[in-house]
Amino acid sequence: MSITPKGGYNMFFGDLVDESRGSFSVGVLADREINQLFSARAQLIGGQMQGAQTVPSTGLIYASFDNVYAEFSLGGTYKPLNHLMGYFKQRTFQPYAHFNAGLVYYSATEYWGEGGSGVAGEEWRSASEISPMVSVGGGASIWINPIISANIELSGALPFTDKMDVHDVWYSGMDWQTETNPQSTNPNDFYYTFTVGVKFVLQDSKLKNDPRYNRKSYLKTRSYYQSKARRKPNRRRSGGFLFF
Template identity: 55%
Template sequence: MAVWISVSGYSQLRRGYSTQPFDLLSGTSITPKGGANMFFGDLVDQSRTSYSVGALVNREMSRTISARLNLMAGAMKGEQLPPTLNEPYATFENMYLEFGMGVSYRPFNHILGYFKERTLQPYILAQAGMVFFSATEYWGPASASTPGAEPGEVWREVTDIAPMVSGGGGLSVWISPVLSANLEITGALPFSDQLDGHDVWYNSWPDGTVHETDPYDFYYTATVGVTFLISDSPFRNDPRYNRRSYTKTRRFFQPKTRSRSSRPSSHTRNRFLFF
């Protein structure tokens, strides 16, 4: 009878843990960020750098893998130079909006063990999504001798949505239990050749042979941001890091005292010892 009660109680305990409700926000953080992009397409020989801003929502799915939603917006630009001239033959500007879903992998947590308060936490990321863009291509000063061209006037305009894949890496710098700095670099490959509005060229304008350019445009984005932890993850530090975790976090949780000579109660000290 005693054995039956023990097994029954254990099974109830197991069921109690397995039926805990799923917490969507557990381990979730948000990172507002901004930085620069560099465009590598057909219509860029110089002036390829512009700005990007966005936000990242990240959720820990395991001790090493996180799911991520990434939203970026900004502008791109560039100039195309003829081989024998220092003036642009054509220029472009665009506005874009990028949405990506993917995962990130934290190798230090895999190799060294899970540690929430690790000062430097590098990660590798992969994403897929869509990019919306609205591009305008202009005739440049070097096009003055081209029949029908008007330097400074619009040559082509394109608005479209294209699928996209991207990958890269980043670094999280721990500041406090709820705050981290973030550095991230990604390279994006949209399945479109029109982010600069330029997908064909002519050996003689406007009645010459039409030639298609390289099939895809490409751009890099480098950002810095601040990560705010919305809700702590359910994962615990590896036991080897308990003391280091206590040392790094105790000043953030020390209770305020009325005088410098006051000391925390024994209950408070014990709570920290088992953090």
């Protein structure tokens, strides 16, 4: 059982994504081994997103958005090196693939740009909801000692909504004032999240290393455990006799 606080960078790929698509995310990941190849995981991560869309003919910003989001998902990981080379919990570099499914909450606002039909910087519309989502990706743990490992991870998430940037429809000319003749955008938004973190082992695995790694495991971990042979023996009190 392990827990990994982490933080990093997200990139939004929706309708308003020509410029300034990157922002930050922070979260925590809990992971528990099921067997030598697979583990179950739960993740809570959130932060901000942003993006802007430009008018191709002028290069001016048509509209922009920002949001806050929080994603909770459950899933699993697969460790290919354990499959190919045998189980070794002290492996220095342990890559993995993961799949998650869950829910994402967001609250987003869209603003007019100088190339849009409204007043630049003025709020156009907003949206807030909870949407189902799925994500896939990969990562790696870098072993430091029996308790601590470094962690890097890249995930691609697909929420089942087109409103994380609020921009699900648009209007040509002055139709936006009366909201007539709406033009639909491409369905569904998408975002990547790259994070780095520190993994803390709360409960050591009960699984045993593949026999070929027994000596290597001992050499890597012996300095972290004090052997009984190296402990200082208790000093005995010297006794004496009183003669009359």
